[in-house]
Each structure stands twice: as C-alpha cells, then as structure tokens.
Amino acid sequence: xxxxxxxxxxxxxxxxxxxxxxxxxxxxxxxxxxxxxxxxxxxxxxxxxxxxxxxxxxxxxxxxxxxxxxxxxxxxxxxxxxxxxxxxxxxxxxxxxxxxxxxxxxxxxxxxxxxxxxxxxxxxxxxxxxxxxxxxxxxxxxxxxxxxxxxxxxxxxxxxxxxxxxxxxx
Numbered sequence: 001x002x003x004x005x006x007x008x009x010x011x012x013x014x015x016x017x018x019x020x021x022x023x024x025x026x027x028x029x030x031x032x033x034x035x036x037x038x039x040x041x042x043x044x045x046x047x048x049x050x051x052x053x054x055x056x057x058x059x060x061x062x063x064x065x066x067x068x069x070x071x072x073x074x075x076x077x078x079x080x081x082x083x084x085x086x087x088x089x090x091x092x093x094x095x096x097x098x099x100x101x102x103x104x105x106x107x108x109x110x111x112x113x114x115x116x117x118x119x120x121x122x123x124x125x126x127x128x129x130x131x132x133x134x135x136x137x138x139x140x141x142x143x144x145x146x147x148x149x150x151x152x153x154x155x156x157x158x159x160x161x162x163x164x165x166x167x168x169x170x
Contacts, residue, residue, distance in 0.1 A: 002169065005169065006165075006166045006169050009162055009165045009166060009169075010159075010162035010163070010165075010166055011162070012162070013158050013159070013161040013162035013165065014155075014158045014159050014162050015158070016158050017154045017155050017156070017157050017158015017159060017161070018154075018155055018158060020154040020157075020158070021150065021151040021152075021153075021154040021155045023101055024143070024146055024147040024150045024151050024154075025147055025151060026066070026099075026101040027101045027102060027103070027106075027143045027146075027147070028140065028143040028144055028147045029064075029066065030066050030067060030099055030101055030102060031102070031106065031136055031139055031140040031143050032140060033063065033064040033066060033067045034067055034110070034136055035133055035136050035137060035140065036063075037059060037063055037067055037071065038113070038129055038132055038133050038136070039129070039133060040059040040062065041055060041056075041059055041129065042125075042126060042129035042130070042133075044058060044059060045122065045125050045126070045129070046122055046125075046126055049122070051078070052074075052075075052078055052086035052089070052117070052118050053074075053075045053078035053079050053089075054075075056071045056072070056074050056075035056078070057071075057072070057075045059071060060072050060075065066099065067099075069097055070093055070094065070097040071093075073092075073093035073096055073097060074086075074089045074090050074092075074093035075089075077089040077092050077093060085117075085118050085119060086114075086117040086118025086119075087114045087115050087116065087117040087118055087119060088114075090110075090113070090114035090117050091111065091114050094107065094110055094111060094114065103139075105139060106136070106139050109132060109135045109136055109139065110132070112132075113128060113129075113131075113132035116128040
C-alpha cells in the first residue's frame with residue numbers, strides 16, 4: 001500500500017512538472033504558427049484581393065489546430081454580415097479564442113494588428129502584416145529562450161519533488 005502511494009505521488013508530481021513545462025512549449029509553438037499564418041494572410045491580401053472572410057477561411061485549412069479557431073471565428077463573424085470590419089471581427093474572435101498559453105504582450109500585438117486590418121489600401125495592409133510578424137518574431141525569440149530555460153527546470157522540479165516526498169515517506 002505504501003509503495004502504491006509513493007508511486008502515485010511520484011507520477012503526480014512528475015505530471016505537474018511536465019504540464020508546467022508544456023505551457024512554455026505551447027507558447028513557442030503558437031507564436032510560430034501565428035507568424036506563418038500572418039505571412040499566408042499577407043500573401044492572400046496582396047495577391048488575391050479577396051474579402052477578409054474568404055482569406056481567413058482559405059488559410060485556416062492549412063493552419064495548426066492551436067490557432068485555426070481564431071481565423072475560423074473571425075471569418076464566421078465577417079460572414080454574419082452584421083457590419084463588422086475586418087479589424088472588429090479579428091478583435092471579437094481574439095476575445096473568444098484565448099489560447100491560455102500566450103502572454104499579455106502577445107495578445108496585445110495581435111490586438112494592435114487587428115486595428116489596421118481591412119481599413120486601408122493593400123500597401124498599408126502589407127506594412128501592418130510586416131509589423132505584426134516582426135513583433136511576433138521578437139516574442140518568438142524570447143519564448144524560445146524561456147522554453148529552453150524553463151522546460152527542463154519544471155520537468156526536473158516535478159521529478160525531484162516526487163523523489164523528495166518519497167524519501168519523506170521512508
């Protein structure tokens with residue numbers, strides 16, 4: 001019985017450590033996917049000149065499941081024909097999406113990107129995409145550093161905490 005308790009404690013603390021480490025990995029992955037998605041969006045806006053709803057639907061088919069709901073929701077809002085601009089639809093979709101892994105700074109970059117979405121000519125739209133991508137790349141590099149530093153840390157803390165508790169049981 002004591003052995004079973006020790007195993008449960010060890011697996012529980014190890015799992016908690018891995019879940020904490022997963023948060024850093026997911027932030028990095030989501031930022032990377034957002035950069036790719038915004039680059040795809042930029043290409044579509046620049047060359048296809050389709051409406052934003054169609055662009056969001058087109059690129060959402062090739063997106064990772066972590067960010068796909070954001071683009072689908074923005075497209076749905078635009079297709080409802082309630083008079084939303086691209087930026088307003090983006091803002092509403094962003095509020096509903098909330099991945100839980102991104103920092104406030106990441107969300108703020110996405111929000112400021114949405115302010116300029118669909119409100120100007122193609123050249124200005126390109127600049128808006130470029131700015132958002134550049135800012136997200138900076139966040140990506142900091143996320144990569146945090147991931148490298150904290151992923152191992154939290155995994156090891158989980159394992160070592162479990163071992164420490166087991167030693168206390170003995």
